[in-house]
Amino acid sequence: MDSDKYLEGQSMQRSPLFESNGFIYWKNRFETYVKSKGLDLWHVIIEGDFVPIQNNSKTKQSEAVPFEKQNDDLKKRLAKNNEAKMVIYNALPKKEYEGTFMCNTEKEIWKTLLITHQGNSQVKDKKIDILVQQYEQFVISKDESIDSAFARFNTIITSLKALDEGYSSKNYVRKFLRALHLKLRAKVTTIEELKDLTSLSPDELIGNLKDSSDEESSTSGSEDEEYAMAVKDFKKFFKRRGRFVRQSQNDKKIFQRSRDDKNSKSDRKCFRCGDLNHLIGECSKPPRDKNQRAFVGGS
Incomplete structure (x- = not known):
């Protein structure tokens, strides 16, 4: 970077060093620095130099004041022009300084930098x-x-x-x-x-x-941990009770088949005598007529 070419040991109070590859970054920092030194300095850079003009109390008009007639307040104000120029020059490497050397005012220097690195x-x-x-x-x-x-x-x-x-x-x-x-x-x-x-x-x-x-991640992690523990306990329970569960299911099936068999037997009876303990083929009671005997035999 351009800043690497500067001498070491520079004061932390000097202007932010110019960076051609990061002009926008430098511009923002430079503006903040100048305003921290004094709003009058930034006014000079943006609007132009203060000029030695005062209102004539007699003529009520503005007129140029020669140096020997300038009061201390006006001199301090005019000194801001050179101070602002020095702030800019302290921030520029030699190459950039040479590109703005012909500029007469701080405003011209600043405008040249903007056009060169930011465009028209x-x-x-x-x-x-x-x-x-x-x-x-x-x-x-x-x-x-x-x-x-x-x-x-x-x-x-x-x-x-x-x-x-x-x-x-x-x-x-x-x-x-x-x-x-x-x-x-x-x-x-x-x-x-x-x-x-x-x-x-x-x-x-x-x-x-x-x-x-962060709160959502913490809550989500806690909920996931609780869920994992619940699943683990659930598996342990059924691992211990698996045999009992299977036996209970088998007993239920056996009970159901027994119940079905009982129901099916209770529905069967002898068509000849009505006895529930045997079928018509096992009935010892003689048929009432030949047709019924033939029917039974055919059956």
Whole structure:
């Protein structure tokens, strides 16, 4: 990286070192750093130098003030111009410095860096269109972790912000919730019911989703363990009682056959005398007529 070319032992208070391969990342960090040093510095970089002009109390008009007539407040204000330029130069390697050396103001330096590494307005608009499309089509797969999904999502929204384009925090939260897989729909419903999405930040959303996942995993693991123990005890019980169960089933079948035989015997009787203890072929009582004898013999 370009930052590797810098001398070691640099103060932690210096500007974030320029990275040509990660311009958007550097740009965001640089802006935050400059604003932490003073909002006047960032104003100079974006809007241009402060100029030695004051209102004339007599003419009521603005006019240039020569150096010898500048008061201390105006001099301090004008000093912000060089301070802002030094902040930028401290962040640039030699190659980038040479590319901006002909710029007269901090605003010109900043604009040159943006065009060189971010493109002109047309290129910028094209990049924005691509990122917006990625944002609108963002989805989370079934097996993707919350951390991995948010890392992809954060790259998109950070890139949009670096191009001065973006959505509200509320929009980010709702978009991420809609992108979650259907298996997490119960969690989404819970969050929507318990949280105020208008004030919920993306980081807080991720924390809630991860907490919910941890609780679900813990509960699921406990339930699985209880189920496994129940199945184990169930098998042990039937292993000990298997013989008794089989014997009971066999006894039931024997009892049923005995009952069926008894019922079938109770339904049979002699057609000649009506006795239940024998059939007509074993009856000793003589038939009433020849036709009945013939019928019995035929039978």
